[in-house]
Amino acid sequence: MTAFLVILVILLFGISVWQISRIFRLAQIKSTTHSDIASDEDNNHQGYLMLAFLAFIYILTIVSFWLWYDTLLPKSASEHGEQIDNLMLISMIVIFAAGILTQWLLHYFAFVYRGNKTKRATFYADNDKLEFIWTIIPVIVLAGLIIYGLFTWTDIMNVDKDDDPLVIELYAQQFNWKARYGGNDNTLGEANVRLIEGVNLLGVDPSDPNGQDDKVVTEVHLPVGRKVLFKIRSQDVLHSAYMPHFRAQMNCVPGMITQFAFTPTVTTEEMRQEDHIINKVQNINEIRAEKSKELQAAGEEPLDPYEFDYMILCNKICGISHYNMQMKIVVESEEEYNAWLAEQPTLAEQLSK
Numbered sequence: 001m002t003a004f005l006v007i008l009v010i011l012l013f014g015i016s017v018w019q020i021s022r023i024f025r026l027a028q029i030k031s032t033t034h035s036d037i038a039s040d041e042d043n044n045h046q047g048y049l050m051l052a053f054l055a056f057i058y059i060l061t062i063v064s065f066w067l068w069y070d071t072l073l074p075k076s077a078s079e080h081g082e083q084i085d086n087l088m089l090i091s092m093i094v095i096f097a098a099g100i101l102t103q104w105l106l107h108y109f110a111f112v113y114r115g116n117k118t119k120r121a122t123f124y125a126d127n128d129k130l131e132f133i134w135t136i137i138p139v140i141v142l143a144g145l146i147i148y149g150l151f152t153w154t155d156i157m158n159v160d161k162d163d164d165p166l167v168i169e170l171y172a173q174q175f176n177w178k179a180r181y182g183g184n185d186n187t188l189g190e191a192n193v194r195l196i197e198g199v200n201l202l203g204v205d206p207s208d209p210n211g212q213d214d215k216v217v218t219e220v221h222l223p224v225g226r227k228v229l230f231k232i233r234s235q236d237v238l239h240s241a242y243m244p245h246f247r248a249q250m251n252c253v254p255g256m257i258t259q260f261a262f263t264p265t266v267t268t269e270e271m272r273q274e275d276h277i278i279n280k281v282q283n284i285n286e287i288r289a290e291k292s293k294e295l296q297a298a299g300e301e302p303l304d305p306y307e308f309d310y311m312i313l314c315n316k317i318c319g320i321s322h323y324n325m326q327m328k329i330v331v332e333s334e335e336e337y338n339a340w341l342a343e344q345p346t347l348a349e350q351l352s353k
Contacts (some may be wrong), residue, residue, distance in 0.1 A: 005353075042115075042275060057068045074245070074271070075278040080155070080156045091145060159227075159312045166222070168180065172232070172325075175325045176206070177327035179219075180202055182213075185210065215344040225263065230259060230261065238252065239314045246262050269332075272308050284306045310328070312326060
């Protein structure tokens, strides 16, 4: 033990000497003629580079909008979508206005007040007026955006039962979607993952009378102009039901039911006639045509032509085949919807086979 303590004391003494030597080295006065000290010429170069970088930021932003503005989503296909788009537009205007102004101030002041041997910086210990201004302005702007967003979100998420919404269950699992309609009574039967067996892929309780006329499908059809309430479940991991054209997204959480409601306002056929969609489809098919030539030359099957459809996507990276997790949505007239739904077999019919 004594030997250990002696070694420890020697080690600590060595560390102390090393630290003291470092302090002495740092305390030495260095020559003011050192080459690392910036000259007026260096400061001028840096000042002009700040202005050049500011111009680069502005030009890059303008060019990006010019080249890729058409990658934004087309007009909303849901009733609440206009509220979401307005909130997004206002937020972007505030963000870009603040960004453009603050970037200009940052780079301009770095240029104007660059180092100069003939100038001396003025030191302010504090300035209550300036601190109040640059604190209260962001507070007011952010509070306004947050309050506006909360009112928008509340308005979207409140579902009025008097609207008699069409109730549809979205069921997520790695790596596909299924949907369940409530049948003639528009009421979904109870379901549990422990009841999944055979053709009962969603675990609907066969003893629940409300579940007998439920209809399980792999393609969602919606009547235009009627509010739809999606009840969302997940079988395995966290997914996210994302319907971009309807400005709708909701997490699919294992062990609980989440929900989202919206009213579709534009049918699939009407959206296909939009100029934005026509140009998009044309561009995609030109790319596919070129790719098909390569595939045919290699003896493979060509790609099918692309046709626009509304889709449900998974917006969570839920596994290796996450990109395949999508389901088609068809928005159509009430008559077309009723005709399609009548063709779908009920759960009782499926279980009896």
